[in-house]
Amino acid sequence: MPERRILSVWFPRLGAERLLRRTGLDSDVPFAVVRDTGQMQVLCSLSEAAEAAGLRVGQPLRDAHAMCATLVTKLQNPHQEAAFLASLGRWAERLSPWVATQPPDALLVDITGCAHLFGGEEAMTCQVIEEAAFSGLTTRCGLAGTVGAAWALARYARAVPGANRSGDAIDQEARATRSRAAKRRHWERGGAAPVAGVSRSNTRPFSIAPPGQARTFLSPLPIAALRLEEDQIAALNRLGLRKVGDLLNQPRGPLARRFGRGLLLRMDQAVGAAPEPVSPARVKPRLATRLTLPEPIGLIDDLQAGLERLVPRLCQLLADQGQGVRKVRLEAWRADGTMGWIEAGLARATDEPDRIRPLLAMRLDEIDAGFGIDALRLVAAVSEPIQHRTAAGHLDATAAARDRLARDTAVEDLIGRVGGRIGLEAITRLHPASSHIPEKTSQILAAAWSEPAVEWPRPATPRPLLMWSPEPVTAPDAPHLPATFRWRGRAHELAEAKGPERIAPEWWLDDPNWRSGVRDYWQVVTGRGERLWLYYAHGGTMSSGWFCQGRFA
Template sequence: MRRVVSLYLPTWPTDRIRRRFGAPPPDEPLVTVITEGSRRLIGAVDRAARALGLRAGQTIAHAQALVPNLHIVDATPEEDRASLNELARWCIGYSPIVAPNPPDGIWIDIAGAAHLFGGEEKLVAHLVRRLTTQGIQAMASVADAPGTAWAVARYGHQALVSPGRAIDAIAGLPVAALRLSAETVDGLHRLGVERIGQLAAMPRAPMVRRFGKDVALRLDQAFGQVFEPLNPLLPKETPLRRVGFTEPIGRLEDLAAVVQRLAQLLCHDLTRSALGIRRLDLIFERVDRRSVALRVGTAKATRDAKHLAKLFDERLQTVDPGFGIEAAILIASKVEPLSDKQVEAAELGSDGASGVDLSRLVDRLGARLGPKHVYRLAPVESRLPERSMQRIPALAPMTGLTWPDGLPRPTRLLDPPESVTATALLPDHPPAFFIWRRVRHRVVRADGPERITGEWWLSDKERSSLRDYYRVENEQGARFWLFRDAPADQGGRWWLHGVFA
């Protein structure tokens, strides 16, 4: 199913100026000026200027009378559009199907890439957060159709429009959300039509006679009833291979053969430039002008065409060919230097291999589960058990750190520790029994305490932190790792931090 992000940049011209020149400060109003005949008008306003009542189309003389300390810069629409294209290239990091939507937006089809970020909502939040930290005001919405996402991103309050709920999401929005001309919007207002739902309730024939076919087209596009194609932005310098078919194809076997062929051609191209693939995008162009995109990544740079093609095997089953696929494009959207290496015979083992290469296994698992779910744990220098490890990429180099051999630790660590009810017969002794998750455990064997203090150099709160850990065993032979967060005479509470195998 198609899912499109509409990225809205309400103050793009002024944000671009601030990023380029580093001034003025964000709290000082800034506008751009355009010239129409003998009049100088506001072309764009930033957030501070908008808060002071300034709007695009006002004369500069009027604006300066309202805001004496106004910063004014000549508008450069060509530079704004070129920079928007560059930003769209940057957005290819989220999906291979990206199209600029001048003057203040970008469309991103994320149907085949959202899982790499943990879902649509997390992808949108990550995108907006990254732009905001770079000084770019941004809002975004996801929907089935570009028109729906465009309307909600600018006039709604939803980051995510559920599949099939386009009508419900935009029926209450103003008619300006349909991307109509100002004259058409004014005509609808004079007729008393303020909301999209009101427009949709009008008889179609009289509406078309009075306002033209564009109104009906935009309404159908916003409801997702008419397909609206996106023209993907493909940077010229990006390595890619494209193949067209005289007759549309659709069988899974044919799609797999095409991917294998394109991978071989693309890897051959990259051999000459000594590059390897880290991210690969596959786009199928259907005869109805719909595009289907898939994305895979690799743990390290590679030019193994057979391995790269196999990464798409499971994903190809999700492709809907419709009435047929007329072209396929394979794009190496992320590459790294990769030089051929000579392996000396002395380094080879009896099996002809110099070592175990796990990169292919990591790539296959990443394609199936998502890259973020394939990792390994590495030691971290910390006294507290929950801080003594971190997730790192599966093939990251060894850090040189190890966990101490003389400190037994449970195979399963609970983070955060879970509170338990426990009773000790004597102060500073292990508990005689404890209750965890409504189950009572009688302790028959115990060892401890092992005292762990807080990391006082991190914060003042850590100075008073103290834990006494005990390894205990119940009647059934299960072993647990308990601690008390203060001495018994100070009212310390008991916690379960781990379970031994």
């Protein structure tokens, strides 16, 4: 069986070059795609001329115009970019049937056993680059035995390790000689890792790691090539670990304790110790409907009329496929070729028009008509299967109708309406959790993606209605309940008490909040009538003492 080979095809200027193909601008004109972050507009994709002018991805638009007065910009359309990347995936299927998209700007191709059909791996890679260049797309390719190594070589490889290994090679000379001959990179002197981008110094737009040599090719690359989070990269750089080779040579135990098992997983995936398959995207049914207008429109009433036509059509498509929509998107195509859109999420999947239409109608004023809207498109962005219909007799049909009438969807509709304003993720509900620790008996879940709890387990003793992080109580350091104590700057006298209830920490977890050891909880009524929840910590790795954690209603 041939050894696995993965080709990563990266399009570093995909957003800008896609629009350059459509607009027909001269390639010498600096061009950039702009993303609206809410507070300001930033550059998200640059043409070659814009990069040559010194602009960078993530730069604010106002700073970019100050540096380059001739800069031409277009607003980003992520949905069109995703569709364009999907079309590139279909183009890459001529190389291998195993093609997966890596949004927003890359493809993964499993070419195991396919390279000989194109004259070898290098000939195949060059053909991909030439065909992409003929279409006006800049391409960087990496080929290795793992997904992680191919991804890293496509973005960070600058030269082939082992090349030019003669006695005159500059990297084989002494450190002092090298420091005079060439300036060291900033990330080798302790700075941050370089951002993935096109290296102007590299004239070879691809890098191929022979079978079994992924570790050799990865070692000189920065640790950002392992697909780590930004905070992990910064923390590793502070420790002096700046290259992949430095990280691979470290003991795994301390790395796992300090940075988690995710770091080890990325390392294993890169060198082939952990599997990472290439899964082609499944063909999904197109749950969308379109309305082309004879004349451009721009009024809210016109958009509302178009929505009245589109929603029933989409619901019929959903019903035919046995699907219910969770997130629906209304796209408004303007006369100048740009597009605006609004999205609405639902707390429960549905194919009922009356539950979808109001969520979109209340956000129609967010669409900018520009020079006029000449087409509307309604898309089921996220859908899931709903209960299938089955043939039934009169009695079963009557019972099912009763159940539908009895089912109250008012809460789900309310969640959808409020979520359309503040976001579905901002609406949460509590669910019971399996733990005897008071503050861990519940967990917070998104209300739109969870069902209400059927039953809450009742503890042996009541829990306070209000619970907060433990606050220190000034009292004698003894396990006996004090007659007077001081809390929140006030003196309190003990009027009544009930307890104690002893709660031990979870010994199998290292919880910093429970390093004070075993706790004895008391229900206390003060002279002012306040019902407090006090406990005495017997002390573990921390000192003992009295604390207040809640108040009863």
